[in-house]
Amino acid sequence: MPFVITAAFIAGFSDACAGTGGEEFADVWDTLKEWIQGTLGRVVCGSMILVGIVAGVARQSISAFAVGIGGGIGLYNTPSVIESVLSATITPENIELLNSMNNTML
Template sequence: MNHSSKKIETALLLAIAITLPLQAMAGAGGTEFTQVYDQLTGWANGTLGKVLGVSALLVGLGVGVIKQSVIAAVVGIAMALTAGFGPGVIDGVVSSGVAIVNPI
């Protein structure tokens, strides 16, 4: 192992050692973004999300008919499903933190 690769390895280990404790606090705080988050999830779960999902489905079906291919319709259905279920899945993943009561 040459000298420059040893420096790179040391720098990477140092960066990991510094940022690892900070990752535990990544989901905490951020109350200043609550209003923006509520607005965006309201749009996605409300009428705007339904309109975008149905329009993606219709565009995908239309392109599928024109190209005589099922792939465009599948993409439209996937976009509609993502628009409908995406915000709930993201909220569930982000807020699924488990509190450790008795640390080791």
């Protein structure tokens, strides 16, 4: 009986389609990107590196310094990574390249 109710509930939904909307949040994204890659982001990244240096000296280990640098670099590059991953598109040139690579592998 629970299976039938669940199936009926799911069948009542229309098809789901991914959208390209969401322009309402473009201002929020632009603000966050400017904060991260602007002066505020540089101050935060510098602070992360400074805290890493202090922690490395206190622990007598370079690993804390490396984590500080990695965190700072990662924070600064986060918007670029997100945009490149989530806005990936397939162009006709890329399709031709993929087809040529596929043909050479066979």
